[in-house]
Amino acid sequence: MGLRINQNIAAQNAYRSLSVSDNQMSKSLEKLSSGFRINRAADDAAGLAISEGLRSQVGGLKVAVRNAQDGVSVVQTAEGALNEVHSILQRMRDLGVQAGNDSNNDEARANIATEVSSLNDELKRIGNSTNFNGTNLLDGTAGAAGDGKMKFQVGADGDANSQIEVDLSSANVKDIADSLSAKTVFAAADLPAMGNIMTFTDGTNNASVTFAAAPADVPATVAALNLDADFTANFVAAEDADGNLEITSRTGKEVTGGTAAVPDDTFGNTNVAAGDVTYSGMHFRNADRAQDAITALDGKISQVSTARAQLGAYQNRLEHTINNANVAVENLSASESRIRDTDMAQEMMSFTRSQILTQAGTAMLSQANQSQQGVLSLLR
Known part of the structure; x- marks a missing residue:
């Protein structure tokens, strides 16, 4: 074999192998230290996805x-x-x-x-x-x-x-x-009969509201009643779903009503047509209501x-x-672990192999570099 000094092929071969072994050892170290088999897409592109x-x-x-x-x-x-x-x-x-x-x-x-x-x-x-x-x-x-x-x-x-x-x-x-609150409903048709002075009672509390004239409709009646302090202290007026006047006592008791002209101030429904007053919720004035x-x-x-x-x-x-x-x-999680996590035992074997190859490659590179020293003996 000829002795050449410009190209040390043996050293280049040893260096290449050493580089590969060192790269493999670095990857093994990364996997062992992180616990992941896939640390970047290049490790396993499909597995990463x-x-x-x-x-x-x-x-x-x-x-x-x-x-x-x-x-x-x-x-x-x-x-x-x-x-x-x-x-x-x-x-x-x-x-x-x-x-x-x-x-x-x-x-x-x-x-x-x-x-x-x-x-x-x-x-x-x-x-x-x-x-x-x-x-x-x-x-x-x-x-x-x-x-x-x-x-x-x-x-x-x-x-x-x-x-x-x-x-x-x-x-x-x-x-x-x-829905359980005691409500008394007066038919809208009875509003004119109730006149321009309306009175209501729940048996304990009374309220009398005077209008300038008989209310034109239920909304106007509701608005006027709810603006009267004497009324709102104990009662609430509303328009029900059928457009009738709905009166609720704040005490939860049954409400009756009529005009101030009712004899003996009995606050009865004497001016309201029979059957035109309905009750909903809970009333206890008599056994039927109960x-x-x-x-x-x-x-x-x-x-x-x-x-x-x-x-x-x-x-x-x-x-x-x-x-x-x-x-x-x-x-x-188990599925993801099988794909991404490092098998520590297997990777340790790869690391040990790469480590030994790296050490051997380093030694052989040193020997390859020494092999060309023989040329100097020819030049003496």
């Missing part, structure tokens, strides 16, 4: 689990309040049954009406105050649309299958309380029972969703 997709699903599912847990908390908050609503309605019904007995005198019936009215006020308070993170749950305004329907993102994807809608509209305690109240309360108790059953079903569904999402997180 798959693992990033799995990471998105795992991260989304973990947040979805927290969302579902919030949903369970919302349902539990609403159902807990409805438990007390049930207790209040049952007490109201007991009072209604008591009022259905004619052994009660007017004073006893008035006391029953007072307690029922107070309980109904508590229903209104519960309906207006029960909330979760500032969102009212039992007044029919929950949800982005204000229709009592709340949506919970319980999946990692952006489709309808990743959401659960919780309908709280049937648990509208505010409407329940409003039975109507019992029937109304039975309907509301059934409504709340249905709402609570529905909330219980929602809670069970959300809890199953949480369990399913947690299993999915576990399995997807």
